[in-house]
Amino acid sequence: EAQVTQNPRYLITVTGKKLTVTCSQNMNHEYMSWYRQDPGLGLRQIYYSMNVEVTDKGDVPEGYKVSRKEKRNFPLILESPSPNQTSLYFCASSRGSSRTEAFFGQGTRLTVV
Amino acid sequence: TQLLEQSPQFLSIQEGENLTVYCNSSSVFSSLQWYRQEPGEGPVLLVTVVTGGEVKKLKRLTFQFGDARKDSSLHITAAQTGDTGLYLCAGGPSGGSNYKLTFGKGTLLTVNP
Numbered sequence A: 001e002a003q004v005t006q007n008p009r010y011l012i013t014v015t016g017k018k019l020t021v022t023c024s025q026n027m028n029h030e031y032m033s034w035y036r037q038d039p040g041l042g043l044r045q046i047y048y049s050m051n052v053e054v055t056d057k058g059d060v061p062e063g064y065k066v067s068r069k070e071k072r073n074f075p076l077i078l079e080s081p082s083p084n085q086t087s088l089y090f091c092a093s094s095r096g097s098s099r100t101e102a103f104f105g106q107g108t109r110l111t112v113v
Numbered sequence B: 001t002q003l004l005e006q007s008p009q010f011l012s013i014q015e016g017e018n019l020t021v022y023c024n025s026s027s028v029f030s031s032l033q034w035y036r037q038e039p040g041e042g043p044v045l046l047v048t049v050v051t052g053g054e055v056k057k058l059k060r061l062t063f064q065f066g067d068a069r070k071d072s073s074l075h076i077t078a079a080q081t082g083d084t085g086l087y088l089c090a091g092g093p094s095g096g097s098n099y100k101l102t103f104g105k106g107t108l109l110t111v112n113p
Helices: none
Strands: A006-007 A011-012 A019-025 A031-038 A040-050 A054-056 A076-078 A087-094 A108-112 B005-007 B010-014 B019-024 B032-037 B044-049 B054-058 B061-067 B069-078 B085-091 B109-112
Touching: A006 A087, A011 A019, A019 A108, A054 B019, A076 A087, A076 B019, B005 B085, B010 B019, B032 B069, B044 B061, B069 B085, B069 B109
Parallel strands: A011 A108, B010 B109
Antiparallel strands: A006 A019, A019 A076, A031 A040, A031 A087, A040 A054, A087 A108, B005 B019, B019 B069, B032 B044, B032 B085, B054 B061, B061 B069, B085 B109
């Protein structure tokens, strides 16, 4: 089954404690990206990756890092989380065309206290 | 910066009623996608339209792409409770290397029995 898997689904952490949200896809997609979804603000892109070892900033990259060492994995790293990073996060993958479907993971609800 | 405005933001109707959701922009998009997101899940693609004036039907859902490829609409006939969810439109990029989708903020539809 084609899918994007994120872990964990829920996470409560304290300010400043480094965390990683994992994302893996089994569709051999070149393009992967991370979004955060906040009430009233919609989905905003954090980082994206065109292929292995190729990553770039999206619209709201501050406070986040990513890596793409393997095609299937695209982890999101928060080196020093702050309360304003409390949000619902989605990883998505696609074949890398303006017309192809984006497949989304089930989301990670992060709370930073 | 490309923006997509969705209206209405909230819509609550009775089962059996018809409704239309709008997605408008001042920018031209290479494609327009509609997603539905249910609580606790990631968005799932409903349809992609790529040609100006294109109309696509998916059972009781009718999608239209504006002639100038700047706007789109989603019409639901005889809504059912299972149609409840957040409807997101997303515009495909018109150029560049980031295959970023530009999302509207969504229309939260509630269909009451």
